[in-house]
Amino acid sequence: MAQDGKALFQSDCASCHNPIKQVTGPALKGVTARVPDQKLLHAWIRNNSAVLASGNKYFNDLYIQFGKTPMNTFPQLTDAEIDAILKYVETYPEPGGGGAKNPNEGPATQTLESDNSLLYGILTLILAVIMLVLLQVNSNLRKLSDDKSGVPSHDPIPFYRNKVYLTFLGLVLFVIGGYYIVQAAIGLGRQQNYQPEQPIFFSHKVHPGTNQISCLYCHGGAWDSKMAGVPSLNVCMNCHAAINDYKGEPLYRANGKEVDATGEIQKLYSYTGYDPKSGKYTEPGKQIEWVKIHNLPDHVYFNHSQHIRAGKVQCQTCHGSITEMNEVKQFSELSMGWCINCHRTTKVNFPDSAGNGNKFYSIYEKFHQNLSTGKMDSVTVENIGGTECQKCHY
């Protein structure tokens, strides 16, 4: 029976060893070259403590190098099985060989939908010029006909002093200027689409997207408290103590620049003071000053846990398709109108007679009566006080 080296490796060795990466134990590829004595290697794999006790220098040095963490013993492995494991390890593809990048692949497909407003603007300008020319022609012709019929004509007024033109121009500028000024005034203090560059390029497309990490793994505060919170560095290092490179699809910043994702992981190590070679924290860590994107004014109260747990609102409702954002941007307006609008239209998950729904709302007896008598067909957040001033401002 052919031995399945991969299966054996994964069941017996992979929790501490990786063929090409140092994990708890050393990277194993090349082990047959480092330990040419096949008998010794087999003996080590079956019962490492016996080899250590025999005083072998190479293995004793290795033992000290890896913090005297003893390796498990595998007395049950046969020679054929060990050879199969070693064959799998030695034929494991070198790093960088597998995930060859496709050079033809450009940056994230840019939407080539051209904006027509420029075209319309040019057309309007051309029409306006034609109109001006025609008006001039018209006045010249009138002057000519007046001259012919002997009507005394006064000096022509140049167009830049013509009151009609100036009033018209003033009006147009007032409307256009007014529009932009009003828009800019409304936009003051609003940060929709704000997408700052962060000290480390952390991709939400990779973490909760490709790797399916739950939002709450890092932002656990959203379940328990007002703040969703930014994870402390030890949470990053839960995985990144072992994951020290990036092998997925190439990543791009919002402005189309490609990112050296492995380099970004090294940045994390420089913040935590972690030395990936020795697997130890060699320097004191320092904080990463992430740039806050979603900011509510100080006079607004917002509570994450209330919305997620009682309201059962999904993260994406307010934060957009976060799993597709390499760089996070503010998806929602976070204006008061936006809050109120949602409170007016969102139906709360009222418990029905069968007991389905959120029992949090069972205290609203009047609404339950209205629902059962058919006076209301649903209860919105506004009905339960979601648009009262003091709910959010106090």
Add this chain to the structure above:
Amino acid sequence: MNVVMRICKKIIPVCLSLAMLASCSDEPRRDTGRIYMPDMTYSRAYETYAVTPEERDALLKKGIHYSNIPVAGTMKRGAIFPFDIMQDAAGDTTNYVASKSVKNPLSGLDDATMTEANRLYLVNCGICHGTKLDGNGPLYRGGDGPFPAKPATLVGDVKYESMPEGQMYYSVTYGKNKMGSYASQLDTRQRWMVIAYIKAKQAAAHPAPASDSTGKKN
């Protein structure tokens, strides 16, 4: 007339610059823009996570005590008594072995607690150990995922099925091999809940684990 001209001269550049700003929308927005009243927008109070150690020291000098870490040796009312086994020094396994004797203070979780434990497991553990507790979560994906070490097979490996709950608790609290400490993400009760959940799943998968001969040799 001159007045009108002067106003026009002022308005035109403003309009042009506004129009230019509006047309730059394809670029990512890297600035926060202007705000009406900064002191009403950015909190002047010290918010959660907003205080750095340096700022805390500066506050202490002013006699303001701001600490986001509970005083050593204190515990919350109604909390489970903390685990009194310390972390081993590197290369030492004394406490790891000693943790075997610690019993799970929670036993026989009710349905609601089990649902919550299931949620905690899926959020914090399932990513590596798999939603089916098979040690093959999305970060490992049978060796194709980014995590280089094989996560423990919690259901289906005799080593973990026979591991005492206290030792599991030790590993969750202090980390083991390439697994980090989860003490910052799960509190004492939640850690015991997750372990009780794992034990319940192991028991459900093998009605009689003691007489199980199909499990892998360790």
